[in-house]
Amino acid sequence: MAFAGQRVWVTGASSGIGAALARAFGRAGAELILSGRKVPALEAVAEAAGGNAELLPFEATDINALPDIVERAGRVDLLVNNAGISQRSLAEDTDFQVYRTIMEVDFFAPIALTKLVLPQMLARGHGHIAAVASVAGKVGSPQRTGYCAAKHALMGFFDALRTEVAHRGVKVSTIVPGYVATPIATRALTADGTPRGEGADEVDQGITPDEAAATILDGLAKGQREIPVGAEGGMEMALLDMKRRDPEGLFDLMEKLGAAVVAKFGKAAA
Template sequence: MRDQTGRKGDAFQDQVVWITGASSGIGAALVHEFIDQGARVVLSARRESELNNVSRECVEGGCDAARLLVLPLDVTHYDAMPAAVQQVLDTFGGIDLLINNAGLSQRSLCLDTDMDVYRQLLEVDVLGQIALTKSVLPHMVTRGSGHLAVTASVAGKVGAPLRTGYCAAKHAVMGFFDALRTEVAHQNIRVTTIIPGFIRTDIARNALTGTGAPAGMADGDIDGGMDVQACARMIVDGFVAGQEEIDVGVGPEMDLLKLKRDNPTAAFRLMEAMAADALTSRAAE
């Protein structure tokens, strides 16, 4: 990240930042931002080829390859996590910040959604985040410092149509990490929840339908959302400022957070109207 003079920042100079879901979208954008901040970055996701592409972009931009570790990881493979943590420690000597960013979305009505789809959403978006956090946490406790973060969503605060499983998962991670914050604060370990709104990524195209197949469709709200690199800059700025909950977005969806707090009944009626519109649009397809 550069300041107003165009110079790179150094807020995370030589810190080790581990980012899951780093092969695309917000995760890939965060890799670039932390490299600009002087961090050493661990890139994890299932798709090794895409991780290598992100790493190569960083090197072509002037990053020393020794500051990057491509570490393929499926967050649903819990047994692989201890070895992955050890590889990071062997390579960089520590873990300063873990950003749990892996995730799947959903686009289907509850009545049309197989239980296996709900199970997959919870495995990836909730249990995978918890499992990796639990694997990293003992290291942070032993060293007496650390920072844990998770990418949640506005859907972790507000129920939205066609996203019953996604909302359940994002509400769950918000609850888990808020509770975890209370347990580890006295051990000098910070916890941050990230709440993006509509960000221009492929999340809608990769979202699961009721059968588990990718939706493969554009989403006007997502495509008209915040630039992903601007989103990453806002997240890093929030870390630097010490924010414990970072709202990220520029559209009307961000107003839902305040509406849900101040007038939940109005928020419920608004989302019901949105659901009616969505059902009408689907019936017309």
């Protein structure tokens, strides 16, 4: 199997796509390193993944703690930067600190971890680094200005990193999920930085985390540089092709969507 015996580090592994990836890598025979904030949740994921896992819990934005954590991790064959947080608020209503928080979690944290793991891979002449971005890293969407900014930045960094390290034996993959039914919408930050909480969201209609994990592992095993993840024929996945094929049409479509969202959630509608 492609991942048998490899040391695979998954961040944000306590739920959602991260937990599903841990289970899938465990079934594939990988030696797991699992990170997240909630130790009991990580322990449950480790057990579901077969028990062959080392837990390295940490707060994603605690950059100063990372050097020691990376040293404890030891050899890493595949790093999957999965931890992240989303947003549900209009730009005009959003506190500036919310943007800082999203950028710290979704962009600066995975960059910091990658920079610490990368040297060992370059020294060995092989390794694989992956980052879970989003369709929002390709397409601007209402109520997600901060999330889109962070995921666009993430895509840019890892696409650029690939140009520097691919010829030195290190693969770089970006993962582009559409709608996956995870708690990400419930935990999304609102205008004042508090979690959104329960409520209907289009993400809830997406594929399961296990389906997403299967697509991701297949893409990683093939060395795919960009891995789209979503329902075949899904509207959000079609936007990726539309961005390349008809960008002006995409902008028109998203502007209409934005107008409907502002009419529903904007101050004038309150």
